[in-house]
Structure formats: structure tokens, C-alpha cells
Amino acid sequence: MAQGDKSTGSRERILTAAAAMLAENLGARLSVRAVAARAGVSTGSLRFHFPTQRALQDAVLARIYGHLLQDDPIHDRSLPARDRLVNCLRQVLAPAGVGEQARAAWTTAYRAYIASEPTEEARAAYLALERGGWGRIEYWLTVLADEGALPREDHARRVKFLLTVLNGLSIERALPAEDSILKSETETLYMAVDCVLREL
Known part of the structure; x- marks a missing residue:
């Protein structure tokens, strides 16, 4: 698998994990550690794709609204x-x-x-x-x-x-x-x- 494929795969896993956390509990805290653990990626990988918590939250909400x-x-x-x-x-x-x-x-x-x-x-x-x-x-x-x-x-x-x-x-x-x-x-x-x- 090429490096770009790995990067895209981990980004997708992060967004999927964060969206699932919000679907289970609207008040869920999308902490870096919790989302990374759920996605099966390192916190460094999460920060690579989403340097700030706001970037992660905005991307997850864009995904949810896009799906809905x-x-x-x-x-x-x-x-x-x-x-x-x-x-x-x-x-x-x-x-x-x-x-x-x-x-x-x-x-x-x-x-x-x-x-x-x-x-x-x-x-x-x-x-x-x-x-x-x-x-x-x-x-x-x-x-x-x-x-x-x-x-x-x-x-x-x-x-x-x-x-x-x-x-x-x-x-x-x-x-x-x-x-x-x-x-x-x-x-x-x-x-x-x-x-x-x-x-x-």
C-alpha cells in the first residue's frame, strides 16, 4: 500500500470513529486520545490529519451533514x-x-x-x-x-x-x-x- 493510501485510510478511520462516537452520544467529547483509540491510530496520526480539535469537529460534522x-x-x-x-x-x-x-x-x-x-x-x-x-x-x-x-x-x-x-x-x-x-x-x-x- 502506498503512503498516500495509508494516510487516506487513517483519516477515514478517524472520521468514522468520531462520527460513531457522536451518533452514540451527542454529548460525546471528541478528545484526541478517545478518537485515536477508537480509530486504532496514534494520537500523532490524528494530529497529522487534524491539527486542532476544531478541525476534527468541523470535518466530522461536514461528514455527518453530507451523509444525512x-x-x-x-x-x-x-x-x-x-x-x-x-x-x-x-x-x-x-x-x-x-x-x-x-x-x-x-x-x-x-x-x-x-x-x-x-x-x-x-x-x-x-x-x-x-x-x-x-x-x-x-x-x-x-x-x-x-x-x-x-x-x-x-x-x-x-x-x-x-x-x-x-x-x-x-x-x-x-x-x-x-x-x-x-x-x-x-x-x-x-x-x-x-x-x-x-x-x-
Whole structure:
């Protein structure tokens, strides 16, 4: 095996191990030692591929988002822009599940990031998650802006608004509800998207 093949193989093992750790526990700390041990590589090899913890976290989140959102509905131009953006936002909510699954996810997040003063490692992990979500929504808005559905400008306010809506909806999925959550969620997503497309 050539040196380049070994290097690619160890990078893949590292990303796979880190993604598996996050899949098992959203609050998992992606420490260099833990990820290297799980991947079966040395800490030096991990640092070669990912010199900082942020580089590792960003690469893992890019991998996760790429896997979850392979068939990105933003590119389905047979649908209006508002429907495509709602479908994209639904994909972000889908992994959280509903009811017990959503409660388990929020319990994990609460313990990892809210219940006690977060460590620098926990803060970095959370900010990496936030950057991943931000980047994905910003990309969708940029695609729509390139098509003329939005003005070409900094989308920071729109992204923040949509992230806030998604956070609220994901919490709502964990709470008891009388009516169909998915029906009210769809109405909320369309309201949010209509606000964004009308320019906040």
C-alpha cells in the first residue's frame, strides 16, 4: 500500500470513529486520545490529519451533514423555492425524532451543554455543531439567492432566525402535545420560510 493510501485510510478511520462516537452520544467529547483509540491510530496520526480539535469537529460534522443530506432538496428545481427550503429544514429536524427519541436527545444535550458550566472541550463541541448547522442553512440561502429568490447579501440574520425556529421545533418534539406535532411543525416551517423569503 502506498503512503498516500495509508494516510487516506487513517483519516477515514478517524472520521468514522468520531462520527460513531457522536451518533452514540451527542454529548460525546471528541478528545484526541478517545478518537485515536477508537480509530486504532496514534494520537500523532490524528494530529497529522487534524491539527486542532476544531478541525476534527468541523470535518466530522461536514461528514455527518453530507451523509444525512445526500440528496439535498434545495437543488430540486421542480419545486418552488419555499417548498425546497422547508424540505431542507425538515431534514435537519428528522434525526432528532419525536417523543421519546427527541427527549433522549435533549436530555443528552442538556447534560452536556447546560446542566453544569461547560468545559472548554464541551464549548468547542457545541460551537462546532452550531457552525455545521449555520453553514448548511447559509448554503441553502445562497443557492436561493443565486436563483433570484433572495437578495444577494449577508444571510446572517436569516440563518440565525431559522436556527432559532429549528431549535424551538426540536424542543417541541420532546414535549407532550395534544395535536399532531408534524402538522403544526409544517405550518411553523412555512411561516418561517415565508418570513425569510420576504426579507427579514
